[in-house]
Amino acid sequence: MKSVNKKSSFKLFVAGGSGFIGSNFIRMMLAKYPEIQVLNFDKLTYSGNPDNLEMIAKDKRYSFVRGDVADATALRRAFISFSPDYILNCAAETHVDRSIHVGSEEFIKTNIGGVFNILELIKESGVKKYVQVSTDEVYGSLPKPHLFTETTPFAPNVPYSATKAGGDLLCRAYYFTWKVPVVVTHCSNNYGPYQYPEKLIPFFILRMLENKTLPMYGDGKNVRDWIHVDDHCRALALCLFKGKPGEVYNIGADNEMTNLQIADLILTYFKKPKSTIEFVADRPGHDRRYAIDARKIKRELGWKPSKKFAAAFKETIDWYLANPQWIERVRKKTGVFNPHIDLWKPHKLSNKKVKK
Numbered sequence: 001m002k003s004v005n006k007k008s009s010f011k012l013f014v015a016g017g018s019g020f021i022g023s024n025f026i027r028m029m030l031a032k033y034p035e036i037q038v039l040n041f042d043k044l045t046y047s048g049n050p051d052n053l054e055m056i057a058k059d060k061r062y063s064f065v066r067g068d069v070a071d072a073t074a075l076r077r078a079f080i081s082f083s084p085d086y087i088l089n090c091a092a093e094t095h096v097d098r099s100i101h102v103g104s105e106e107f108i109k110t111n112i113g114g115v116f117n118i119l120e121l122i123k124e125s126g127v128k129k130y131v132q133v134s135t136d137e138v139y140g141s142l143p144k145p146h147l148f149t150e151t152t153p154f155a156p157n158v159p160y161s162a163t164k165a166g167g168d169l170l171c172r173a174y175y176f177t178w179k180v181p182v183v184v185t186h187c188s189n190n191y192g193p194y195q196y197p198e199k200l201i202p203f204f205i206l207r208m209l210e211n212k213t214l215p216m217y218g219d220g221k222n223v224r225d226w227i228h229v230d231d232h233c234r235a236l237a238l239c240l241f242k243g244k245p246g247e248v249y250n251i252g253a254d255n256e257m258t259n260l261q262i263a264d265l266i267l268t269y270f271k272k273p274k275s276t277i278e279f280v281a282d283r284p285g286h287d288r289r290y291a292i293d294a295r296k297i298k299r300e301l302g303w304k305p306s307k308k309f310a311a312a313f314k315e316t317i318d319w320y321l322a323n324p325q326w327i328e329r330v331r332k333k334t335g336v337f338n339p340h341i342d343l344w345k346p347h348k349l350s351n352k353k354v355k356k
């Protein structure tokens with residue numbers, strides 16, 4: 001395959017480009033490749049937000065089709081008329097809590113059915129590479145000091161991760177059976193601008209802005225391995241252009257933090273006491289720890305994270321504070337974030353326990 005450089009002209013089909021990672025990816029690609037053409041195919045579910053791409057909406061290299069990856073006819077129509085060289089799939093139902101409290105049906109349709117429809121289209125096309133954006137959550141939970149490698153067996157514990165694992169396994173099967181040029185990525189938890197505020201970091205920031213408590217599941221000691229969305233997006237671009245078909249790449253920035261540590265950083269930024277944390281009943285199936293071994297993508301594709309966590313985390317909070325209109329529009333569209341979190345019943349851990 002001819003390597004892609006800044007002068008290359010190519011067509012990129014992004015499914016789910018109006019969400020958090022997809023929109024950051026599209027902005028990055030338009031900034032980097034002057035001759036690119038991007039089609040964003042997005043259903044605009046509750047987490048899909050046209051505001052995330054407002055600044056490039058009139059760029060002649062960008063077009064948008066509102067559509068559902070689970071709708072094979074609509075997907076085929078957009079795909080055939082655009083005739084992409086590359087496909088990145090960010091279209092997904094992504095909130096673990098919703099997969100538990102709202103139901104799994106949409107997760108199955110989009111995260112498995114949508115991937116199936118994309119693979120079927122690629123089977124009969126000249127697409128050079130398809131990157132399926134997946135998650136480390138497919139591996140389940142693991143004790144210290146172990147890290148997830150690309151050969152760690154899948155052990156999903158909630159419907160969200162089970163459906164992501166289903167999509168990933170279809171990709172594997174389509175490569176081995178039909179040599180569909182697909183690469184699957186497993187990334188850890190992302191932070192950064194434009195993240196829908198049901199997710200931990202923007203959710204906590206918005207709670208601070210409303211002068212409310214920070215609801216903390218269980219004992220707050222669940223560990224996630226945080227990476228800035230820009231570092232994830234650079235890794236995805238490398239997978240598109242240099243990733244080996246049929247391969248899996250884990251993406252992570254060696255940055256394990258407990259949810260309590262994340263809450264502490266936010267409280268420090270807003271100069272609030274630790275008693276602002278309110279422990280609530282744990283989420284069913286709550287994985288205890290995720291941690292990524294990213295040596296393969298570093299070694300084989302030359303990727304490494306560029307963001308320093310402390311500075312990038314502060315910049316992220318600054319971004320939400322500097323964009324109240326973005327927050328207000330999201331809030332108007334959705335209303336209450338995470339309404340299932342029960343803040344009223346007494347829980348066995350008291351706030352006193354977090355005071356040092």
Ligand code: NAD
Pocket residue numbers: 015016017018019020021022041042043044045046047048049067068069070089090091092093094095109110114133134135136164186187188189190191195196
């Ligand atoms: P998001 O919820 O912010 O965005 C998802 C996007 O997909 C939205 O624009 C939504 O409208 C669109 N979409 C949903 N269903 C669709 C459908 N049926 N057809 C077309 N579009 C549809 O999610 P995100 O955080 O940007 O995640 C993107 C991908 O990255 C997901 O596959 C997720 O599993 C993966 N991932 C996310 C993280 C993270 O921390 N956010 C970490 C690792 C992997």
